[in-house]
Amino acid sequence: MTEKKGIRGYGQGGVDAVISVDEVARQAAAIAEEISIEQLDALAGNDSYVNIENLVAGYGKMEILHNVNLRVGRKQSLCLIGPNGAGKSTVLHAIFGFNNIFSGKITVGQGDNAQDVTALSPNEKLSRAGIAYILQDKSIFPGMTVEENLWMGGFLKDKPAEAKQAAEMIFDKYSRLAARRKHQAKVLSGGERRLLEISRALVMNPDVLLVDEPSIGLEPRFIDMVFEILDDLQNNEGKTIIMVEQNAKKGLEFADIGYVLVSGQVAIAGKGSDLLQNPKVGELFLGG
Numbered sequence: 206m207t208e209k210k211g212i213r214g215y216g217q218g219g220v221d222a223v224i225s226v227d228e229v230a231r232q233a234a235a236i237a238e239e240i241s242i243e244q245l246d247a248l249a250g251n252d253s254y255v256n257i258e259n260l261v262a263g264y265g266k267m268e269i270l271h272n273v274n275l276r277v278g279r280k281q282s283l284c285l286i287g288p289n290g291a292g293k294s295t296v297l298h299a300i301f302g303f304n305n306i307f308s309g310k311i312t313v314g315q316g317d318n319a320q321d322v323t324a325l326s327p328n329e330k331l332s333r334a335g336i337a338y339i340l341q342d343k344s345i346f347p348g349m350t351v352e353e354n355l356w357m358g359g360f361l362k363d364k365p366a367e368a369k370q371a372a373e374m375i376f377d378k379y380s381r382l383a384a385r386r387k388h389q390a391k392v393l394s395g396g397e398r399r400l401l402e403i404s405r406a407l408v409m410n411p412d413v414l415l416v417d418e419p420s421i422g423l424e425p426r427f428i429d430m431v432f433e434i435l436d437d438l439q440n441n442e443g444k445t446i447i448m449v450e451q452n453a454k455k456g457l458e459f460a461d462i463g464y465v466l467v468s469g470q471v472a473i474a475g476k477g478s479d480l481l482q483n484p485k486v487g488e489l490f491l492g493g
């Protein structure tokens with residue numbers, strides 16, 4: 206909407222190259238293309254797993270998303286990029302059930318097995334629909350140990366033992382986390398903390414991961430680590446990933462599918478690799 210979080214531009218260049226959020230939004234709106242549902246279906250291999258149909262959603266009575274359609278196939282990854290305030294996080298919030306859906310439909314599953322999840326609560330999304338939202342920032346309990354934080358990821362499981370069992374599988378997979386299991390979470394490095402945030406979502410063994418800005422606040426070497434972890438989860442564990450990434454280059458290099466979201470609408474959609482080559486995307490979101 207019109208409310209802005211700051212005057213920081215989107216570009217990654219120097220101060221001279223940074224243009225205001227308003228200007229990015231205006232230019233981004235100007236590059237919007239006609240997008241057909243057939244095109245979105247094709248990007249998802251005509252067999253989409255997560256399906257958003259004409260979604261109108263927002264906060265309170267405020268409409269932020271206007272008729273958003275999204276398709277992502279099973280074991281695919283999709284990255285949303287776009288100006289600050291475009292509604293990228295709101296799309297993830299809508300999928301997980303954090304905001305108000307005024308109309309439209311969200312389904313998970315292929316073909317006849319598609320389950321309508323539009324009205325499910327976040328807890329139901331996690332326990333019944335296999336959708337996990339990776340909480341960041343202040344979501345880790347600093348005074349609790351790494352393993353206690355991980356067990357918290359299983360709070361919806363019927364038996365605490367099941368959460369502990371799932372945590373052991375995660376420790377087997379991520380030795381850097383296992384080495385720290387008895388340490389308080391507050392001593393973790395930024396990269397380790399992000400790994401813990403991702404791991405905690407894995408305790409429920411979700412099929413779909415919603416990831417909001419996985420690279421935010423991380424040093425470059427940890428950014429690469431996080432994308433390697435996500436790559437492994439997609440390609441070796443078969444997770445379907447929908448992410449938002451301010452670092453558009455990283456996000457589009459990673460994702461099979463890229464959408465540019467502008468003012469609550471999908472303005473451009475394509476393969477991630479194609480969007481990287483798209484001069485309009487490059488100029489606005491890839492630092493020229």
Ligand SMILES: Nc1ncnc2c1ncn2[C@@H]1O[C@H](COP(=O)(O)OP(=O)(O)O)[C@@H](O)[C@H]1O
Pocket residue numbers: 206207208209264269287288289290291292293294295296449
């Ligand atoms: N919890 C909230 N309550 C009310 N408005 C919100 C809330 N979160 C975000 N918004 C508004 O929704 C719009 C889209 O925000 P957001 O989805 O966070 O954008 P993006 O992730 O693309 O930067 C912005 O105008 C923002 O101010």
Ligand SMILES: [Mg+2]
Pocket residue numbers: 293294295449
């Ligand atoms: Mg956001």
